[in-house]
Amino acid sequence: AQKVTQAQTEISVVEKEDVTLDCVYETRDTTYYLFWYKQPPSGELVFLIRRNSFDEQNEISGRYSWNFQKSTSSFNFTITASQVVDSAVYFCALSEADTGRRALTFGSGTRLQVQP
Amino acid sequence: DTEVTQTPKHLVMGMTNKKSLKCEQHMGHRAMYWYKQKAKKPPELMFVYSYEKLSINESVPSRFSPECPNSSLLNLHLHALQPEDSALYLCASSQETSVLTEQFFGPGTRLTVL
Numbered sequence: 001a002q003k004v005t006q007a008q009t010e011i012s013v014v015e016k017e018d019v020t021l022d023c024v025y026e027t028r029d030t031t032y033y034l035f036w037y038k039q040p041p042s043g044e045l046v047f048l049i050r051r052n053s054f055d056e057q058n059e060i061s062g063r064y065s066w067n068f069q070k071s072t073s074s075f076n077f078t079i080t081a082s083q084v085v086d087s088a089v090y091f092c093a094l095s096e097a098d099t100g101r102r103a104l105t106f107g108s109g110t111r112l113q114v115q116p
Numbered sequence: 117d118t119e120v121t122q123t124p125k126h127l128v129m130g131m132t133n134k135k136s137l138k139c140e141q142h143m144g145h146r147a148m149y150w151y152k153q154k155a156k157k158p159p160e161l162m163f164v165y166s167y168e169k170l171s172i173n174e175s176v177p178s179r180f181s182p183e184c185p186n187s188s189l190l191n192l193h194l195h196a197l198q199p200e201d202s203a204l205y206l207c208a209s210s211q212e213t214s215v216l217t218e219q220f221f222g223p224g225t226r227l228t229v230l
Contacts, residue, residue, distance in 0.1 A: 033216045043204055045159070045221035052216075091158055095216050103149070103172060104219060106158035 002027045006107035021077045023092030031097040034075045040088040082114045120222035128228045139190040139207030146212035148190040153204040197229045
């Protein structure tokens with residue numbers, strides 16, 4: 001069965017600091033997809049990135065970057081020069097393709113507090 | 117239009133009431149989902165609809181009854197709920213293709229059962 005672990009329950013940083021959110025996953029599928037979502041206090045889950053299991057290239061989008069390493073089953077998320085607006089709960093999620101089960105398994109989430 | 121809308125935003129109901137949650141998307145997505153999220157927990161999948169047919173039911177109690185009247189709409193009918201059913205109910209949609217795509221979420225309905 002698939003599993004996603006976000007060991008960091010809560011992280012607090014000061015504005016402009018860099019912060020990395022960890023995500024470790026378990027799956028038996030060879031084809032799977034990994035996602036990061038942001039959930040601000042308003043409650044809506046905002047999609048940030050999708051990665052498939054065959055694409056290990058790191059990705060950068062503005063202040064956000066993602067490091068996918070199959071060897072360690074990790075898909076970590078770094079925010080550079082954090083801002084107060086980055087304060088939210090961040091979820092890593094996994095979806096397996098081999099079984100055809102089109103559903104997301106979420107990690108427990110990491111609450112990020114960025115202090116001014 | 118890349119939006120999933122949900123109504124109502126907030127709902128308070130008694131244990132004997134019958135109510136419905138509504139979800140709508142106009143992105144042409146053919147997969148739609150209901151998730152339940154308790155405070156400080158991740159969303160948990162309840163139901164998946166694919167091409168208006170129920171494809172996954174995560175052993176949800178029958179007091180929750182989903183309905184997909186057409187490809188744009190998804191309802192969740194509630195009846196005889198318990199206080200522990202109080203949660204944020206999230207609807208999502210995605211393209212239904214051989215390649216898994218991201219799910220787009222609505223803002224949720226915050227449900228309180230008295």
